[in-house]
Amino acid sequence: xxxxxxxxxxxxxxxxxxxxxxxxxxxxxxxxxxxxxxxxxxxxxxxxxxxxxxxxxxxxxxxxxxxxxxxxxxxxxxxxxxxxxxxxxxxxxxxxxxxxxxxxxxxxxxxxxxxxxxxxxxxxxxxxxxxxxxxxxxxxxxxxxxxxxxxxxxxxxxxxxxxxxxxxxxxxxxxxxxxxxxxxxxxxxxxxxxxxxxxxxxxxxxxxxxxxxxxxxxxxxxxxxxxxxxxxxxxxxxxxxxxxxxxxxxxxxxxxxxxxxxxxxxxxxxxxxxx
Numbered sequence: 477x478x479x480x481x482x483x484x485x486x487x488x489x490x491x492x493x494x495x496x497x498x499x500x501x502x503x504x505x506x507x508x509x510x511x512x513x514x515x516x517x518x519x520x521x522x523x524x525x526x527x528x529x530x531x532x533x534x535x536x537x538x539x540x541x542x543x544x545x546x547x548x549x550x551x552x553x554x555x556x557x558x559x560x561x562x563x564x565x566x567x568x569x570x571x572x573x574x575x576x577x578x579x580x581x582x583x584x585x586x587x588x589x590x591x592x593x594x595x596x597x598x599x600x601x602x603x604x605x606x607x608x609x610x611x612x613x614x615x616x617x618x619x620x621x622x623x624x625x626x627x628x629x630x631x632x633x634x635x636x637x638x639x640x641x642x643x644x645x646x647x648x649x650x651x652x653x654x655x656x657x658x659x660x661x662x663x664x665x666x667x668x669x670x671x672x673x674x675x676x677x678x679x680x681x682x683x684x685x686x687x688x689x690x691x692x693x694x695x696x697x698x699x700x701x702x703x704x705x706x707x708x709x710x711x712x713x714x715x716x717x718x719x720x721x722x723x724x725x726x727x728x729x730x731x732x733x734x735x736x737x738x739x740x741x742x743x744x745x746x747x748x749x750x751x
Contacts, residue, residue: 564669566679
């Protein structure tokens with residue numbers, strides 16, 4: 477535990493211009509002393525934050541012998557919450573990938589040379605953001621490893637998100653999530669309202685991601701309650717060089733449900749492409 481604590485930087489905040497507003501993004505470096513090592517950038521799920529990742533990013537960075545960069549997106553964790561009554565548009569994931577993430581990388585000093593060696597590690601909505609970033613900036617990363625990403629909307633996804641809303645409003649889920657977000661309603665309803673917007677039913681990025689050139693690893697659990705295996709099969713069809721990992725007895729959070737298998741797969745993938 478002492479070794480881990482010594483290799484984790486204190487939480488910091490970056491100020492960015494987001495439209496007319498100045499916002500603060502909470503971020504943290506892992507293994508900051510490895511100044512010459514590649515960087516793994518962690519992109520969290522739709523209800524995630526730095527804290528909700530828990531120890532997994534540190535464990536993976538230690539396995540990869542790299543630096544790590546974790547942050548909480550706008551509306552999440554200790555980052556600036558959504559404005560009252562603000563509803564995120566259908567394009568909210570595009571905005572995070574094309575505008576916010578590049579601006580954040582600039583703000584924390586991850587320059588062009590470091591980006592060419594940068595690995596994106598994304599889960600769920602974070603996996604989608606990784607795909608959109610890699611398609612918009614095909615040379616500004618080394619590769620990406622994504623878990624349970626979304627590239628189109630399935631009926632089972634919508635039903636699961638509706639059920640999550642019921643649980644949030646009628647069980648202890650809200651109290652549990654409060655530990656990970658300063659404004660838990662900002663995090664929950666930003667994500668939930670966007671996905672349940674009727675216009676979102678037609679959202680599909682499979683054509684866009686065909687622009688991805690860098691190595692791509694896509695991991696999906698057979699028991700994912702939010703999506704089917706068709707998500708990563710469609711990624712493979714759009715980006716033929718994609719490597720797929722399909723895990724049994726694994727739900728929507730492979731890094732928690734099957735952490736050993738996920739770490740092995742990502743380590744093999746990154747090591748092979750470094751060589």
